[in-house]
């Protein structure tokens with residue numbers, strides 16, 4: 387069963403290793419477990435539904451609470467401190483495109499707003515109903531999960547858009563294919579959600595971002611059905627398919643998505659390399675990409691992230707490895723690179739050799755598969771740490787951007803520093819660190835994680851978080867970064883969008899929304 391106020395399956399846990407707790411206490415100060423508001427308190431806050439009955443709509447308080455919030459920091463605070471104060475009036479579970487059309491009509495007749503809901507894994511406030519006079523219908527696609535067509539000649543698979551990562555891969559694997567889209571939220575996030583948020587999987591360097599994977603599909607909009615034909619490429623003017631990418635539920639409900647699939651790879655492995663410094667590591671990364679070595683993933687942690695990753699792994703060999711690395715010159719400034727090679731056995735061997743050789747040029751120490759394998763094993767498990775850390779009194783949040791290589795090095799120092807500076811004004815400590823992942827020939831995404839202490843007062847906690855988030859957002863924009871490389875805009879990033887798109891760009895986006903949704907019934911308050 388899915389947790390109602392945290393991440394993931396209630397039966398899965400990621401205990402915090404005791405040395406990691408000691409470390410966090412030393413770095414952040416005394417930790418007090420936060421209050422954990424019981425579910426009954428939140429259920430009792432659910433107000434009476436304002437929508438008329440519909441055979442596909444669930445009006446129960448349980449369904450309305452469990453679809454009220456996603457995974458943003460604000461969402462967690464509201465859920466854990468018993469402060470959720472807006473709920474959908476009903477949650478509908480369509481099974482077909484026709485059901486979706488019927489539900490849009492029902493919502494229109496009732497004067498309701500509609501929030502398309504995939505897996506609810508948004509971390510920036512995409513699926514939250516705002517308090518409004520109009521009723522809200524959350525439209526969950528959880529029953530729309532079928533593989534509708536597999537064109538093996540063209541390697542195109544058409545799915546209903548509510549299919550979540552594991553189910554999608556299972557259906558493809560049964561036929562010998564993979565999509566290869568593995569966001570860290572893979573366990574719950576859905577194909578429609580990936581398209582609507584312009585998601586990026588951990589191996590996007592090899593498989594492509596969702597923009598490259600999404601070939602076409604169908605959306606049910608308030609003005610009717612929009613078909614986006616899957617063509618390999620087109621010069622037929624601006625691309626309507628592109629408008630659906632990142633539309634965040636504002637234009638309609640994506641009901642079907644056709645994606646570009648590949649054969650299941652013959653071989654794949656994850657490797658570790660230590661660099662003596664961030665400068666050497668990031669230069670190596672850039673060369674790997676610019677020399678077009680066919681890796682499938684590159685992820686370089688800065689020194690603090692390297693330290694914390696090793697401590698949180700809880701592995702018994704970490705202490706020994708630490709001492710060994712220090713004696714050969716990989717001390718406090720060392721950085722860990724995890725890279726993956728995916729493909730045919732022949733390509734696999736050659737790429738591994740070439741990457742290891744290039745890393746050596748920059749002082750890299752190739753350490754084989756042990757670290758890489760641990761990372762791979764935990765890749766979808768590590769979000770569970772958010773639950774266990776919270777229970778011990780530590781909040782964890784992330785933010786991300788992408789910038790040209792010329793700015794990457796400075797920005798990846800300045801962003802965590804902005805977080806630390808913001809928190810020091812509150813006389814509080816925070817552990818803020820970054821990694822580079824999702825690399826491109828012209829730049830990279832800088833992904834920053836920050837850990838800080840919970841407080842008894844949720845307003846104080848949110849004030850601190852707001853300051854950190856705001857200063858980091860201004861900093862990344864100062865360096866020319868995008869407000870989001872993969873998480874999207876939602877409510878949290880909407881105030882920063884005009885600086886990125888400009889007045890004319892914002893007008894154009896508003897016009898597109900009006901064109902598909904003249905009455906503004908689709909997911910208001912998000913994106914724009």
Ligand SMILES: Cc1cc2nc3c(=O)[nH]c(=O)nc-3n(C[C@H](O)[C@H](O)[C@H](O)COP(=O)(O)OP(=O)(O)OC[C@H]3O[C@@H](n4cnc5c(N)ncnc54)[C@H](O)[C@@H]3O)c2cc1C
Pocket residue numbers: 393456457501502503504505506507508509512513527547548568569570571574575576577578579580581582583584585586587588633634635636638639640641769872873874909912
């Ligand atoms: C632990 C964790 C790790 C994460 N890691 C990554 C990562 O590695 N890469 C990454 O890209 N993101 C990541 N995310 C963010 C999140 O998982 C993505 O934004 C994901 O694409 C959201 O998919 P979803 O199905 O959960 O959508 P939801 O959260 O349900 O919805 C997100 C938005 O998409 C809209 N939407 C959803 N389905 C449809 C549809 N069928 N039609 C129209 N609109 C729709 C919603 O209205 C909403 O605006 C992570 C989140 C968490 C909690």
